[in-house]
Amino acid sequence: MTSQPRPTIADVARTAEVSTATVSRVLNGNDKVDPGLAERVRKAVDEMHYVPNLAGRALRRAQSDMWAMIVPDARNPFFTAVLQEFETVAAAKGHSVVMCNSHETFERERHYIDEMIAQQVSGVVLAATSATRTSVRRLTAAGIPVVLFDRRIKSFSGDIVTVDNVMAGRLAAEHMLEQGVRSPFILTGPKTVSSTVDRDAGFRSAFETAGLPVDPDHVLRLDLTAETAEQELAAALSKASLIDGLFATNGPLTSAAFTCLQALRWAMPERISFVGVDDEHWTQMVTPKVTLIAQPVDQLGQWAAKLLENRSTQPDDQPVRIVLEPNLIVRESSLYSN
Amino acid sequence: MTSQPRPTIADVARTAEVSTATVSRVLNGNDKVDPGLAERVRKAVDEMHYVPNLAGRALRRAQSDMWAMIVPDARNPFFTAVLQEFETVAAAKGHSVVMCNSHETFERERHYIDEMIAQQVSGVVLAATSATRTSVRRLTAAGIPVVLFDRRIKSFSGDIVTVDNVMAGRLAAEHMLEQGVRSPFILTGPKTVSSTVDRDAGFRSAFETAGLPVDPDHVLRLDLTAETAEQELAAALSKASLIDGLFATNGPLTSAAFTCLQALRWAMPERISFVGVDDEHWTQMVTPKVTLIAQPVDQLGQWAAKLLENRSTQPDDQPVRIVLEPNLIVRESSLYSN
Numbered sequence: 001m002t003s004q005p006r007p008t009i010a011d012v013a014r015t016a017e018v019s020t021a022t023v024s025r026v027l028n029g030n031d032k033v034d035p036g037l038a039e040r041v042r043k044a045v046d047e048m049h050y051v052p053n054l055a056g057r058a059l060r061r062a063q064s065d066m067w068a069m070i071v072p073d074a075r076n077p078f079f080t081a082v083l084q085e086f087e088t089v090a091a092a093k094g095h096s097v098v099m100c101n102s103h104e105t106f107e108r109e110r111h112y113i114d115e116m117i118a119q120q121v122s123g124v125v126l127a128a129t130s131a132t133r134t135s136v137r138r139l140t141a142a143g144i145p146v147v148l149f150d151r152r153i154k155s156f157s158g159d160i161v162t163v164d165n166v167m168a169g170r171l172a173a174e175h176m177l178e179q180g181v182r183s184p185f186i187l188t189g190p191k192t193v194s195s196t197v198d199r200d201a202g203f204r205s206a207f208e209t210a211g212l213p214v215d216p217d218h219v220l221r222l223d224l225t226a227e228t229a230e231q232e233l234a235a236a237l238s239k240a241s242l243i244d245g246l247f248a249t250n251g252p253l254t255s256a257a258f259t260c261l262q263a264l265r266w267a268m269p270e271r272i273s274f275v276g277v278d279d280e281h282w283t284q285m286v287t288p289k290v291t292l293i294a295q296p297v298d299q300l301g302q303w304a305a306k307l308l309e310n311r312s313t314q315p316d317d318q319p320v321r322i323v324l325e326p327n328l329i330v331r332e333s334s335l336y337s338n
Numbered sequence: 339m340t341s342q343p344r345p346t347i348a349d350v351a352r353t354a355e356v357s358t359a360t361v362s363r364v365l366n367g368n369d370k371v372d373p374g375l376a377e378r379v380r381k382a383v384d385e386m387h388y389v390p391n392l393a394g395r396a397l398r399r400a401q402s403d404m405w406a407m408i409v410p411d412a413r414n415p416f417f418t419a420v421l422q423e424f425e426t427v428a429a430a431k432g433h434s435v436v437m438c439n440s441h442e443t444f445e446r447e448r449h450y451i452d453e454m455i456a457q458q459v460s461g462v463v464l465a466a467t468s469a470t471r472t473s474v475r476r477l478t479a480a481g482i483p484v485v486l487f488d489r490r491i492k493s494f495s496g497d498i499v500t501v502d503n504v505m506a507g508r509l510a511a512e513h514m515l516e517q518g519v520r521s522p523f524i525l526t527g528p529k530t531v532s533s534t535v536d537r538d539a540g541f542r543s544a545f546e547t548a549g550l551p552v553d554p555d556h557v558l559r560l561d562l563t564a565e566t567a568e569q570e571l572a573a574a575l576s577k578a579s580l581i582d583g584l585f586a587t588n589g590p591l592t593s594a595a596f597t598c599l600q601a602l603r604w605a606m607p608e609r610i611s612f613v614g615v616d617d618e619h620w621t622q623m624v625t626p627k628v629t630l631i632a633q634p635v636d637q638l639g640q641w642a643a644k645l646l647e648n649r650s651t652q653p654d655d656q657p658v659r660i661v662l663e664p665n666l667i668v669r670e671s672s673l674y675s676n
């Protein structure tokens with residue numbers, strides 16, 4: 001593989017027979033350039049494989065245009081849905097976005113935070129692997145604006161956009177109570193992930209308020225990347241007694257729980273009332289269709305980008321907490337009264 | 339937000355009361371350090387928010403350890419599954435991975451290629467948006483190793499790992515022929531995406547060989563990010579006559595097609611025999627379970643990383659093409675004989 005000297009903007013201008021200012025205007029998307037000239041510039045750029053010197057441009061501004069989103073699980077559709085909206089707003093503001101996947105591993109999250117500092121990205125949004133251990137202050141110490149989303153970190157008081165997850169759990173519980181559920185089971189995540197912890201807490205508190213506290217043996221707490229969730233749930237359900245409801249506290253757990261109930265041939269809603277989280281496409285394709293708590297993923301992604309932009313331009317603003325409301329979508333898997 | 343001066347390795351050594359060489363050994367994961375000393379170093383690193391100077395390290399090696407994966411659609415689980423395996427191999431070789439999402443848009447792909455050149459990543463794997471227009475030579479011109487995966491580019495002769503997609507289409511067709519399908523319909527992608535084009539071609543050629551050429555009106559070609567796929571397919575099917583089979587050529591199209599057939603209440607397999615592509619989790623949760631062509635996603639991701647490593651260390655090796663075999667998974671949606 002040989003590398004030729006990279007063509008400069010002057011080479012492009014010479015080939016296209018225009019001024020370098022015209023090349024620059026075309027490359028920057030200025031639409032006041034004569035279309036014929038613009039076409040000649042684009043042709044020259046393509047033929048010569050001209051690459052604008054972004055590193056030089058970045059140096060002049062002392063940082064890159066790149067924003068990074070660090071997510072704990074790229075295979076959870078919730079995070080790629082948030083990414084999609086985040087990217088759309090970021091692109092409109094002139095920012096590229098790279099995604100890093102920490103695989104729910106604190107060490108990997110720290111590693112990616114260090115890499116993003118080394119790459120001098122101009123902003124980071126983070127859904128953290130842990131509420132109790134964090135490397136997020138490395139970013140602020142390096143002068144890089146950071147916005148948390150989806151999950152809280154106990155010791156960090158910066159900008160954050162989350163869903164009201166206590167409300168999410170309460171909505172699920174109140175619906176189940178209306179359906180006559182008296183002895184529910186909860187499938188949830190580890191104690192260090194605020195989103196699933198809050199949904200779990202909201203759910204229990206509503207049952208407690210109704211005078212039906214959830215049996216402590218009726219809770220299964222799994223790592224969120226557990227490959228064996230279906231089997232572990234099946235084992236736990238077979239040991240539990242008198243279960244008449246199941247609440248799964250995030251998207252992958254909802255998928256695992258539904259598959260498990262299918263395998264056990266526990267009919268929903270007749271044998272067990274089932275409520276999940278996250279309005280993924282499959283939840284409307286299966287029989288029965290799944291009742292669930294939907295998160296406002298579009299707004300999560302959009303607000304993460306808006307907060308990051310705000311923190312970049314107004315670094316001395318007070319920290320902002322944005323809490324978005326989830327909503328209950330009632331389908332077939334939970335409806336005793338039908 | 340105030341930035342303090344960043345602590346140096348000497349500051350960490352002083353706080354931990356060890357030598358800088360010991361700090362360095364701990365940070366590089368050398369396990370020959372006394373556990374007590376190592377713990378002291380880690381404590382100091384955490385408390386002081388020390389960040390190793392990766393940019394300096396990168397400069398010394400003239401490039402970063404970062405690899406980039408550019409995918410056309412981060413919301414297609416196929417790509418995040420390939421990413422996961424790619425990351426695992428990359429991490430074992432000491433590389434971080436960032437993902438960029440081109441949204442099936444050529445301009446965005448070019449933009450991310452330029453950004454990755456500006457960031458001086460040490461390698462790129464690319465599933466391209468188009469077989470006919472490409473910016474991939476910008477990478478090779480900048481001396482950055484590149485490996486294509488999933489999709490071919492006509493004018494590029496470098497390293498690539500793909501699935502035998504003609505075989506994928508043929509396997510689907512031969513199964514349908516065995517089930518007695520005589521007049522199938524094909525839901526596929528644009529003419530510029532080699533993966534879906536090849537599956538379409540393999541499928542047609544098997545029907546042609548059997549003396550049953552596919553009616554040219556029985557093909558619907560959609561953009562792969564089309565939000566309206568279900569409606570467009572429903573309209574096309576209602577106009578077509580005598581359809582007794584449906585082949586969808588990638589994961590998102592398979593999901594859209596299944597939803598469409600459910601909405602039309604065309605019973606699978608009685609009214610129509612259905613075969614899709616990509617063994618996503620939902621395909622076993624729905625009724626009927628979906629017959630499909632499974633791609634070896636794990637091996638795709640692993641081989642992409644191995645080829646990139648090889649190209650980085652052996653730049654003068656001949657280009658390599660790796661073609662992996664897909665396989666047919668027969669479930670319920672296609673089985674007339676049941």
